Amino acid sequence: MSDAKSIKKNIRNIMRLKRQSLKIDQQTRASKHLLNNLLNCPDFLSAKRIGIYLASDGEISLNPLLNSNDTRLKNKQFFVPIVKKNKNKQLNFTQISKSATLKRNRFGIWEPKKVHAIQNWSLDLVLMPLVAFTLSGQRLGMGGGFYDTTFATKKMIIKQPKLFGIAHTFQQLESLPNEPWDIPIKKVISA
Template sequence: MNTLSRSDLRKTLRSLRNDLSFEQQQQASEHLALNLLRHPDLYRAKHIGIYLANDGEIDPHLFIDLGRRKNIHFYLPVLHPVYPGKLVFSPYSDGTELTPNRFGIPEPPFPEARRRPAWSLDAVLFPLVGFDEQGGRLGMGGGFYDRTFAFSRIRPAMAPKLIGLAHEFQKVESLPIEPWDVPLHGVVTDKRCYQFRR
C-alpha cells in the first residue's frame, strides 16, 4: 500500500474502515479502551482532548465512559472561529449539546470562558487514517492538528502527549513525513500500543 499516493492511500484506508460491521467496530472499541487505560502516557492524565468517531474511525466512546469514572475530564476539538485552520477544545460531558460544524462533524458550542487551549491539556487523542512504525501518520488532509500543535516543535515541554488512534489494519509499511507534520508520541490501536521517539 505504501506505493500509493497519499490521496489514494487515504481513500483505500478509509474504505477499509467503513467496511467494518457494527460488531467489528464495537469489538475494536472495547480493545482500544483497554489499551488506553493501560497506556503509560495516560496514567496520570486528567484533561484529555478526544474526538467523536466519524467516517469509520475507531471509536473511543468506551474509554470516555471508563475515564469519567476515574475523574478524567474530556474535551472535544472545535474549529477556531477566529484563526481558520486551528482547533480549540471545549468540555464534553453526557449532556453536552452538539451541533454539526461545516464538515458535518458534531462539536460543542464555543463558550469562550470554558474553552481550553491545546497546550493546557495533558494528552490529545486523535483519529488517524494511516500510520507507520516510525511515527509517520496520515490524517484527513486538512492540517488542523498540525497547525494547532505546531508550537510543540518549538516548546516540546509545553505540549500534551499526542497519541493517534487507529485500527491495527491502518498500519502501513512507511509514510512520507512532510516538514509540517507534528510528530506523535505514539499510536494506540485495538491490538497494541506503539511509542515513538520525538
C-alpha cells in the same frame, strides 16, 4: 499534484473505505478493545486533561471513555476539538460530558453546542484520529492540517501535550510520505 500528495490521497481513499466498511459489531469490539488498551497505558493513566475526538468516517469511537464507570477514569477530564470558524486551520478544545448537546460542524463532525475553549497547552495528552500510521511515528490524517497547525511546536508556548494516534490495526503501513509540517506522534494505540 506532487507525488507525495498523490500517494497520500490514494492512501486516504483506501483506508477510509476500509474504515467505513466495518460493521457495527466490528466497530463496537474495536472501541472496547481500545478502551482496554488505554486503561493499560501508563501515559494515559497519568494524564488528567485529555483531548479526544468524536468519531466519524469509520474512526474508532472513544465514547466508551465517556460512558465507562471504571474508577481509573474518575479524575480525568475529556476535551474535544472545535473547528474555529476562521481560515487559520486551528482547533480549540472544549470540555465534553456524556450529556453534552451536540451539533455538526461544517465538515459534518459532531461538536458540543456549548463551547468554553481552553488553552491547548493545558492538555496533558491528545488522542488524534488517524487515517494511516507507521511505527516510527509518522501519521496521515484527513488532510486538512488542523492537528498539524494547532500543535506546531512553535505555537505551543508553555508546553506541548503528548500526541497519541488512534487507529485500527489495519491502518498501519511500513512508510508514509512525510512533509516538513507533519507533526509526529509519540505513540499509536490501536485496536
